[in-house]
Amino acid sequence: MTFEGFTAAGVRCDLGIPVSVRINRGEDAPADDFTGLFPWGGADKPISRIRVAREGRLCFFGFVDEQAREFAEDGAMLKIVARSRAALLLDNEAMPQAYCAPHFSTVFRRHAAPYGFSRYEIPPGGKTGEFSVSKGMSEWQVLESFCCRYLGAVPRITRDDVFLAGVRPADGLVVFGGLSGGIPWTSLSIRRKxxxxxxxxxxxxxxxxxxxxxxxxxxxxxxxxxxxxxxxxxxxxxxxxxxxxxxxxSFELELECPAWADAEPGTPAVVRGAPGGEISGLSVYQVSCSLTGEGERTAVVLRRER
CATH class of the missing domain: 3.30.1920 (Phage tail proteins - 2 layer sandwich fold)
Known part of the structure; x- marks a missing residue:
């Protein structure tokens, strides 16, 4: 894996090999979050953005919320806490205004595009009608409110900053377990709520x-x-x-995987090798990937698709 930091001026720096890393994604959390601990070499330039890639594929790109230098007997460390671009939608207040039957492209252009978003996927058709932005609403709340009301779907932003509403991620079916290249798992629990x-x-x-x-x-x-x-x-x-x-x-299936199982929330999934046989009709709800000196691990929460 590669870990790159960027200053506000765009200067790139290699963060090196981390002591530990955790990336969390969730269907109900618009922004992914990153926490990493790296050996600190003495450089003092603040990092404003971070990019993480694994085998050529983007794992995380986001904006640094917090960085701290920590000193202990085993050396100096740099701790970085960051959130993905969706954090900009959460942190910025929308300008109060009233729309008359807007198309989603108009809402997207005014409330997402100014923060660097350029791509969205929504179902064809969809309703529209009177829509107002109240004082105190965040940009994310505006987009979420419009999607729920007129597209009938809760939106989600992928790691590639694609805005989805009523459309599945393009990753395809995720297979856990089995003997044909599925993501291995070591423990499984099913919770009925x-x-x-x-x-x-x-x-x-x-x-x-x-x-x-x-x-x-x-x-x-x-x-x-x-x-x-x-x-x-x-x-x-x-x-x-x-x-x-x-x-x-009301249904959650939790897996512990001895691998980096970085699936996109909302992706359909199937679990093989479970007691009682294969469990299908699932989708990824939450993913927490971690990297430590002991290796890679992932905690995955799946829910029923319907």
Whole structure:
């Protein structure tokens, strides 16, 4: 793996071989995060950006949030904490404004492009309508709100800074285990979280009452009663999305892998070699890759696709 730092002026420096590194990605976290500990050689130029690559493929590029020099008996160390470009969308407040039926390209151009984003992928079609940006909203909240309301999807930004909404990453199926080149795993745990389930969603009508009920039959058959209410700006499709998200959250499969399994969140996955046979219909939810003196390891959390 290669680790490169860049000053604000664009001067490149090789950070060398790290003592430890961790990169975290998550479907619910817009920005990936990086923490690295490197032997410090005495250079004192602040690093503003960091780039990590493995076998020619980009693993991480982001902006340094924190750097610290640490001194101990075993030598001087440089600690770097960084987040990917999506952090700029989280950290910047959007200008309050009102849109009249904007296309997503307009929202993207005004709220993402100024921070270095140039590519997005969304499903064809999609709705539009009145859309306003309130005081205090971050740029990310604007983009997320528009995607959820009019594209029916929670957005995600890949390590290559591609903005996705309602579209899967292009990595293809990730295979864990098995004898045909799958990513090896050493431990597996399955967690059923019934407290995440929702049995009914009630949608507000134009009259202001909540007479439209959208049930989740599977959850009801489990004897679970847990209801939610949506405002009139939502609809049956929004209620279906709330129920589907709750079902996904109620199942988690965790793997420990003795390898650098840097899968993109949202990518479909299958687990082979599990007790009871192959487990399919999964997608990557969280990935935490680490590198230490003991080697490479990855903790992976998978959820049901639906």
């Amino acid at each position: 019934d407290w995440e389930r929702i049995s009914d969603v009630f949608v507000q009508s134009k009259r202001g009452d909540y007479t439209t009920r959208v049930p989740d039959g599977e959850t009801a058959r489990m004897g679970i009663v847990r209801k939610r209410y949506l405002s009139a700006s939502g609809g049956v499709s929004d209620a279906d999305r709330v129920l589907a998200a709750a079902r996904r959250r």
